[in-house]
Amino acid sequence: MNRSTVIVIGAGIIGLSCALRIRQAGLEVTVLEQGAVGKEASWAGGGILSPLHPWRYQPALLALAREGMLRYAAFSQEIFQASTIDPEYLASGLLVLDSPTSPIPEDSVSWGRSWGWNWRNVTAAELAEIAPQLQGERAIYCPEVAQVRNPRLLAGLRAYLQALGVAIQEEVRIDTIIPRAGHVILQVGNKIWEAQKVVVSAGAWTADLLASLGRKLPIAPVRGQIILLAGEPGTLPVPVLQGNHYLVQRRDGQVLVGSTTELVAFDKGTTTAAREELLSFSHRVFPPSRSYPILRQWSGLRPGSPENIPMIGYLPGMENILVAAGHFRYGLTTAPITAEIITDLVLGRQAKMDISPYSLPK
Numbered sequence: 001m002n003r004s005t006v007i008v009i010g011a012g013i014i015g016l017s018c019a020l021r022i023r024q025a026g027l028e029v030t031v032l033e034q035g036a037v038g039k040e041a042s043w044a045g046g047g048i049l050s051p052l053h054p055w056r057y058q059p060a061l062l063a064l065a066r067e068g069m070l071r072y073a074a075f076s077q078e079i080f081q082a083s084t085i086d087p088e089y090l091a092s093g094l095l096v097l098d099s100p101t102s103p104i105p106e107d108s109v110s111w112g113r114s115w116g117w118n119w120r121n122v123t124a125a126e127l128a129e130i131a132p133q134l135q136g137e138r139a140i141y142c143p144e145v146a147q148v149r150n151p152r153l154l155a156g157l158r159a160y161l162q163a164l165g166v167a168i169q170e171e172v173r174i175d176t177i178i179p180r181a182g183h184v185i186l187q188v189g190n191k192i193w194e195a196q197k198v199v200v201s202a203g204a205w206t207a208d209l210l211a212s213l214g215r216k217l218p219i220a221p222v223r224g225q226i227i228l229l230a231g232e233p234g235t236l237p238v239p240v241l242q243g244n245h246y247l248v249q250r251r252d253g254q255v256l257v258g259s260t261t262e263l264v265a266f267d268k269g270t271t272t273a274a275r276e277e278l279l280s281f282s283h284r285v286f287p288p289s290r291s292y293p294i295l296r297q298w299s300g301l302r303p304g305s306p307e308n309i310p311m312i313g314y315l316p317g318m319e320n321i322l323v324a325a326g327h328f329r330y331g332l333t334t335a336p337i338t339a340e341i342i343t344d345l346v347l348g349r350q351a352k353m354d355i356s357p358y359s360l361p362k
């Protein structure tokens with residue numbers, strides 16, 4: 001029997017961030033991961049720290065994202081300092097390009113300002129100054145949007161957690177959760193773990209895992225594919241979004257082109273159709289990328305949820321089981337605030353924001 005005060009199931013950005021804040025609050029924490037740490041959706045993501053086209057979303061998602069965005073500079077700096085792995089956080093802003101198929105609403109700038117974001121309209125001439133190689137007529141510039149190199153952030157988080165004494169066990173796939181009075185038993189084959197509190201942050205797999213408790217959560221995998229191009233550093237200083245696609249340049253010049261949104265259950269394959277779709281977008285909007293070789297193509301399974309609104313809180317009727325899952329397209333952005341909420345709940349403290357929109361269905 002293995003014992004810990006708190007066990008976190010799932011070592012993606014959500015589970016690792018929760019483990020960090022809970023450990024810093026003084027509790028003993030173990031993280032159990034079915035595969036390798038930080039190698040699922042959190043690794044695959046683009047690292048843009050904001051909702052894309054925020055005006056499309058409900059206030060509940062926007063409020064959580066805003067809190068995440070406000071914390072990110074300090075969050076990534078803390079991880080960098082503790083681990084010496086630079087997550088390449090960059091307050092680059094984001095350019096949203098208008099397009100006939102995905103027009104920017106006329107009132108978007110004033111709408112953004114109502115959320116405290118200092119957005120502004122950008123003309124074709126200004127666009128040519130900001131990023132001369134971009135093809136576009138009208139855009140809005142969102143200065144509060146930052147980016148992070150998520151695989152490095154995850155590696156840093158892992159090192160930080162280990163330095164803080166968090167036990168991390170890989171290749172442990174929990175298949176049964178057994179609630180008991182005052183504690184929870186977790187089972188994998190004939191191995192048993194016991195904790196006073198369990199945080200389920202199993203991403204796209206959360207609904208399957210909680211089915212063992214007879215719960216049906218509306219969380220399902222939504223595949224996203226990305227291609228990586230070998231670019232020249234500094235050619236695309238600001239990430240660009242148009243419709244469902246975006247370009248993000250890393251510090252070393254590599255350019256991520258994302259992403260697709262596919263309902264293919266747990267299939268993590270990549271496709272030629274997606275590669276062509278993403279390349280055609282990149283070549284049209286950013287012509288220099290026509291000469292950039294493709295380095296890699298990958299996919300990840302987002303933990304899809306209704307309206308992109310995650311579920312954060314106690315499982316109804318359970319005193320010791322919390323859930324932090326269903327972060328869909330914005331789990332990187334919302335991880336820091338999710339971790340604070342979960343930690344407050346574990347400690348029996350009042351959360352710092354209204355968390356009723358994220359409560360779990362009965």
Ligand SMILES: Cc1cc2nc3c(=O)[nH]c(=O)nc-3n(C[C@H](O)[C@H](O)[C@H](O)COP(=O)(O)OP(=O)(O)OC[C@H]3O[C@@H](n4cnc5c(N)ncnc54)[C@H](O)[C@@H]3O)c2cc1C
Binds near residue numbers: 012035046050209258
């Ligand atoms: C292509 C793509 C682009 C994206 N771009 C962005 C972006 O730019 N900005 C942004 O904010 N978000 C982005 N996202 C979304 C973001 O990546 C996710 O919301 C986030 O990673 C979810 O984190 P998670 O920890 O819940 O899930 P995951 O990272 O999937 O972690 C869950 C972990 O739980 C483990 N697990 C599952 N079941 C069990 C079990 N039974 N026992 C033990 N372990 C288990 C899994 O192996 C996994 O490691 C993107 C996602 C994709 C796929």
